[in-house]
Amino acid sequence: MIFELRQVTALDVAGAELLARLFADIEARGTPIALVGVAEPHVAQLVAADPSGRVAARIAATEIDVLRLLNPGRVTRPIERLIAGVRRFQQSAGRRRLLVERLAKAQDPHTLFVSCADSRVVPTLLTSTDPGELLQVRNLGNIVPPSGGAAMPAEGAAVEYALTRLHITEIVVCGHSGCGAMTALLARDPAVGMPSVAEWLRPAAALLARLPDDATPGDAAMANVVLQLEHLRTYPIVRERLVAGQLRLHGWYYDIGAGALSAWDDVAEQFVPLVSPIRSSASAHRC
Ligand SMILES: [Zn+2]
Known part of the structure; x- marks a missing residue:
């Protein structure tokens, strides 16, 4: 029961x-x-x-x-x-009847959300969004290969589709703490027996030149988010929409242990809390 x-x-x-x-x-x-x-x-x-x-x-x-x-x-x-x-x-389908009827007709997502395939990173949970709101791209290391590169075009296809056919006005690239891809990158792990992984992480290798020797996987994950925002700007459709003021790019970092999200601040050139810290439910309950 x-x-x-x-x-x-x-x-x-x-x-x-x-x-x-x-x-x-x-x-x-x-x-x-x-x-x-x-x-x-x-x-x-x-x-x-x-x-x-x-x-x-x-x-x-x-x-x-x-x-x-x-x-x-x-x-x-x-x-x-x-x-x-x-x-x-x-x-529980009955509780979603209205939403299902709407979704059956079409999708109208407002945000392209690029995140790691890590099972602990669940974009709809992090953002309390409903089906139909996020167009999602998930892969090892939340990577968007630069436009025209040799990498497989899946991510680029999603970017182009999102901006050309859907009404996407926001793109979020979200890295996270404890990212296996970033750990492997920092360790210069040759990914023996995983040739696809080795090939996939190649566009992120430029990160190593940006990081100090004592960088942590968390540092790498944050720097990786910034690098992927740069990659996004190599897509002509992204540049076009940015110039027209029809698109905004966002870099986020999810600290799994703290359950906290921070966002890249272009002016301050650092990650800052996305929302103000909230009191725990226990302390809120006592007040
Ligand atoms: Zn990851």
Whole structure:
């Protein structure tokens, strides 16, 4: 049984104890449970309400956690996890009816979002955007090869299509912390056994000349974002739209651990916070 707690905005001690007892009763009858969408302060309250730790162990952070909790002792194959996700997606289709009807007719994205293929970087999650808003290009190292280069034209094709056929007015290039591509680049990893990777990362090799010897992967990821913005400007259609004031380029950096995004400031020549830091939900709750 799945308990969806995303809509719970307040929980007092009595409520937490009541929920803890309810969960224990259900499990005592042999029904495994998973708690999803539990806000951080509520986690602490539920844990405090059940010192045995049983409730805490039922809190799921991911869909894989949900499957593990509902099927204890059974290994879930990746394809089963995907199919379970499809089932959840279809079960929630009713909530998206209006959006689906609109999307079925056409797409009208406003932004081309270039990001790394890294599984932790999810553009729609980072920007709270809905289907139909972002045209996405994802690859190792969020690279856009320069126009006319020998590299495969997939990224250039997306840029040209975005600006010629769609109403794209913004292009975001988003790098991130802990990027494997940047780590490999800094280490001058020859990518043995991965000739396509070696070829793919070649346009980013110019970065090495811009970085100090003690540069971190984070430094490289930020410098890489700036380099890819330069690559974007080599496309005639990009230059044309920039001159006409119909396009803006943005360089972002996502710090995964901090959950924070910063943006390249052309004038200050550094990355600055994209939005003001917010208080944690726990401290906001107390006020
Ligand atoms: Zn990456």
